[in-house]
Amino acid sequence: MNLDSAYAPREEVASELIDGEAIIIDLSTGMYFSLDRVGGRIWALLANQASLGEIRACLVNEYQVDEQVAGEDLENLAQQLLAENLIVPAKEPRPLDHAADETTAAKAPYQPARLVAYRDMGDLLALDPPAPGLSEIVWRDGPANERDER
Amino acid sequence: MRAPANQELDEPGLESYAELRAEFETSARARAVLERSIEIAGRQVQMRLVGEPIAAWIDPALGHLASKSVGSSPRLTVDLFPGASGQPGSDGAGRISTSADGRFLSQSVGGCYYLLDRTERRLVGSICSLEEIPSWERVKPLSVPVTTWLNDDGLSVIHAGLVSLGGQGVLFAGPSGTGKSTCALACAVAGFDFLGDDCIILDVQHGTGSANNCIGYSLYSTGALDAAHLEKFASPLVHTNGATASRGKQLIALHVAQHIQTVPQSKIRAIMLPRLTQEERSVIRPAAKSDALRLLAPSSIIKRAVPAGRTLARLAALVNLVPSYWLDMSHNPTDISKAIAPLITP
Numbered sequence: 001m002n003l004d005s006a007y008a009p010r011e012e013v014a015s016e017l018i019d020g021e022a023i024i025i026d027l028s029t030g031m032y033f034s035l036d037r038v039g040g041r042i043w044a045l046l047a048n049q050a051s052l053g054e055i056r057a058c059l060v061n062e063y064q065v066d067e068q069v070a071g072e073d074l075e076n077l078a079q080q081l082l083a084e085n086l087i088v089p090a091k092e093p094r095p096l097d098h099a100a101d102e103t104t105a106a107k108a109p110y111q112p113a114r115l116v117a118y119r120d121m122g123d124l125l126a127l128d129p130p131a132p133g134l135s136e137i138v139w140r141d142g143p144a145n146e147r148d149e150r
Numbered sequence: 151m152r153a154p155a156n157q158e159l160d161e162p163g164l165e166s167y168a169e170l171r172a173e174f175e176t177s178a179r180a181r182a183v184l185e186r187s188i189e190i191a192g193r194q195v196q197m198r199l200v201g202e203p204i205a206a207w208i209d210p211a212l213g214h215l216a217s218k219s220v221g222s223s224p225r226l227t228v229d230l231f232p233g234a235s236g237q238p239g240s241d242g243a244g245r246i247s248t249s250a251d252g253r254f255l256s257q258s259v260g261g262c263y264y265l266l267d268r269t270e271r272r273l274v275g276s277i278c279s280l281e282e283i284p285s286w287e288r289v290k291p292l293s294v295p296v297t298t299w300l301n302d303d304g305l306s307v308i309h310a311g312l313v314s315l316g317g318q319g320v321l322f323a324g325p326s327g328t329g330k331s332t333c334a335l336a337c338a339v340a341g342f343d344f345l346g347d348d349c350i351i352l353d354v355q356h357g358t359g360s361a362n363n364c365i366g367y368s369l370y371s372t373g374a375l376d377a378a379h380l381e382k383f384a385s386p387l388v389h390t391n392g393a394t395a396s397r398g399k400q401l402i403a404l405h406v407a408q409h410i411q412t413v414p415q416s417k418i419r420a421i422m423l424p425r426l427t428q429e430e431r432s433v434i435r436p437a438a439k440s441d442a443l444r445l446l447a448p449s450s451i452i453k454r455a456v457p458a459g460r461t462l463a464r465l466a467a468l469v470n471l472v473p474s475y476w477l478d479m480s481h482n483p484t485d486i487s488k489a490i491a492p493l494i495t496p
Contacts, residue, residue: 016466021440
């Protein structure tokens with residue numbers, strides 16, 4: 001594992017964290033995924049383009065896990081995310097705002113991240129498309145009347 | 151705002167928009183124009199429909215949103231006219247394009263060609279052949295331009311059903327085939343107010359942290375249900391001459407069903423995730439927020455006409471603010487309303 005490597009979600013991937021879990025949706029294929037709590041934490045750090053080294057340090061700091069196990073699990077998850085085409089290598093890592101070496105008072109129990117894939121949506125959309133041709137749209141953001149999130 | 155000169159046939163621009171508007175005005179002078187004033191998500195929409203056949207297509211889906219007042223400055227104008235063959239949209243191909251600056255969005259689908267000016271909030275549509283309109287566009291007319299306009303106004307159109315009692319609503323979420331329409335229609339037949347069976351406008355005001363600010367608005371009063379499920383309803387629903395929606399589902403026009411009440415909006419008090427079980431009666435159980443988002447989000451954002459990120463963020467905010475439940479459905483749809491009514495009745 002190259003600890004200096006960093007990744008970012010592919011452009012056609014949308015994601016949200018909810019209760020610590022990540023819901024990840026590949027808009028180009030219709031497939032969607034979930035990552036449980038440790039995985040959700042890793043996804044949030046990956047999405048910020050933290051390096052694998054920094055992510056591993058965060059995991060050791062926040063969970064009851066040693067550096068070797070955290071590193072092996074992290075590499076395993078990164079390989080899965082790459083295989084599912086959800087992340088791409090980032091040009092350069094973005095340093096995290098907070099220092100990972102500040103020890104967290106109470107560490108949370110650790111479970112290796114588990115990526116669950118749901119492959120039904122592609123089939124359902126093929127049967128019942130919202131509208132044909134939408135995948136071809138080149139979206140450009142709205143003009144002056146665009147309202148931002150309130 | 152001026153759009154750059156655009157000669158590309160597929161890319162809409164100021165020139166093609168002006169041409170289409172001129173064609174509408176010519177058509178409107180030659181034939182009867184039926185005016186409709188409706189409110190979509192509390193926003194006034196003024197429609198001018200040239201000829202009875204176009205009104206007969208639009209009214210069943212949007213007529214329930216009729217507004218008594220006619221405002222001088224509508225939030226959207228919609229002008230539809232019968233186009234001649236050979237115009238864009240008459241070739242049956244589904245295609246969406248935007249101008250280089252994003253101001254104009256066009257869609258050609260079946261026998262229709264729509265052009266939306268997002269800055270002026272004006273939609274013009276040439277309807278070459280009503281017979282060629284695909285089933286999903288027939289049931290939910292203008293869905294792509296209307297979704298785009300609403301998104302520009304900070305609202306999302308989501309794939310969910312919604313019913314309410316006294317303004318307190320229950321949202322039904324899940325991909326196609328999981329029972330959203332069955333649940334929404336079962337509740338409507340049982341006396342709930344009906345807002346939609348699989349297409350709802352969502353307004354979540356961020357930063358307030360209150361479920362009071364999660365509002366669902368009705369868009370279409372038409373629904374679609376498998377014939378097998380339709381037979382389970384003791385009370386007759388209104389069919390549109392046996393017309394089918396998608397995947398062989400029966401098209402249902404609810405606005406003319408006298409025993410069904412449609413309302414334009416309600417608060418969203420609970421999210422229900424239906425699933426068919428072998429239970430003797432329908433029961434509800436608490437669901438995780440992540441389950442709700444996983445079932446609500448994909449079919450609401452994949453292959454939609456607007457950017458996915460904003461809708462996904464609004465859905466996440468909704469799921470954070472409103473409790474979610476599994477609805478374990480029995481084979482008898484008439485007991486669904488009894489299972490969920492306690493959640494929204496004081």
